[in-house]
Amino acid sequence: MARELTFKILRYDPSHPEIQAQFQEYKLKEKPGMTLFIALNQIREELDPTLAFDFVCRAGICGSCGMVVNGKPQLACKALTKNFNADFPITLAPMPGFELIKDLSVDTGVWMEAMTKRVESWVHTESETDISKQEKPVDPDLANEIFELDRCIECGLCVSSCMTKLMRPDFVGAVGLNRVARFYMDPHDDREASDFYELVGDDNGVFGCMSLMGCEDHCPKEIPLQSKIAYVRRELVKVGLKR
Numbered sequence: 537m538a539r540e541l542t543f544k545i546l547r548y549d550p551s552h553p554e555i556q557a558q559f560q561e562y563k564l565k566e567k568p569g570m571t572l573f574i575a576l577n578q579i580r581e582e583l584d585p586t587l588a589f590d591f592v593c594r595a596g597i598c599g600s601c602g603m604v605v606n607g608k609p610q611l612a613c614k615a616l617t618k619n620f621n622a623d624f625p626i627t628l629a630p631m632p633g634f635e636l637i638k639d640l641s642v643d644t645g646v647w648m649e650a651m652t653k654r655v656e657s658w659v660h661t662e663s664e665t666d667i668s669k670q671e672k673p674v675d676p677d678l679a680n681e682i683f684e685l686d687r688c689i690e691c692g693l694c695v696s697s698c699m700t701k702l703m704r705p706d707f708v709g710a711v712g713l714n715r716v717a718r719f720y721m722d723p724h725d726d727r728e729a730s731d732f733y734e735l736v737g738d739d740n741g742v743f744g745c746m747s748l749m750g751c752e753d754h755c756p757k758e759i760p761l762q763s764k765i766a767y768v769r770r771e772l773v774k775v776g777l778k779r
């Protein structure tokens with residue numbers, strides 16, 4: 537027999553601050569293969585058209601559907617309802633650390649754009665590309681390691697799981713430090729450790745991380761965030777000691 541699921545969803549619209557934030561309950565029958573994405577769409581279609589949440593790809597690729605599920609940041613399109621105990625409500629809330637748009641919808645884009653500019657997340661080089669010549673080879677192991685870090689989908693789960701980010705609003709987050717590691721390792725990028733020190737060599741950067749591991753525990757792409765943060769920290773400490 538299909539289980540009845542109860543959803544307790546935090547409702548708040550910042551454009552109507554006179555209406556207090558409150559949890560609203562919805563009940564629906566579980567279907568085989570149901571995800572939180574499917575459940576939320578069913579709630580919106582059948583029970584409450586005013587409920588706001590974000591989705592694009594439904595496949596764990598676009599990074600739009602992050603939300604706090606029973607206290608832990610998750611991608612809703614990858615969360616199967618069969619993994620939740622139906623004796624208790626499934627509690628959904630928006631991800632902290634980002635601007636709230638409404639209900640479960642937050643604006644990760646503005647934050648990610650600012651972070652991208654802050655860590656100058658692009659290849660810096662003086663060399664001109666000559667397309668008539670063969671590209672310089674990159675060691676395959678190194679290329680794989682960089683590719684591993686490039687799998688980030690900018691979902692923001694690592695930011696929402698981070699205590700440092702909650703205490704320091706300007707903390708660049710694991711996603712930003714992962715980006716630093718990615719370009720520092722890239723042989724196409726001419727920047728040295730001292731250049732990255734200027735960008736993230738402070739408590740709002742790599743020295744603010746308390747190594748609580750929330751980022752790595754919740755990253756849906758299983759990016760090795762802690763080891764990369766430790767790598768960046770080791771490299772930048774050497775710069776700091778010379779100053």
Ligand code: SF4
Nearest residue numbers: 688689691692694755
């Ligand atoms: S590092 Fe992981 S958790 Fe953080 S934004 Fe990228 S994919 Fe999401």
Ligand code: FES
Nearest residue numbers: 594596599601613
């Ligand atoms: S909808 Fe794209 S990651 Fe969930």
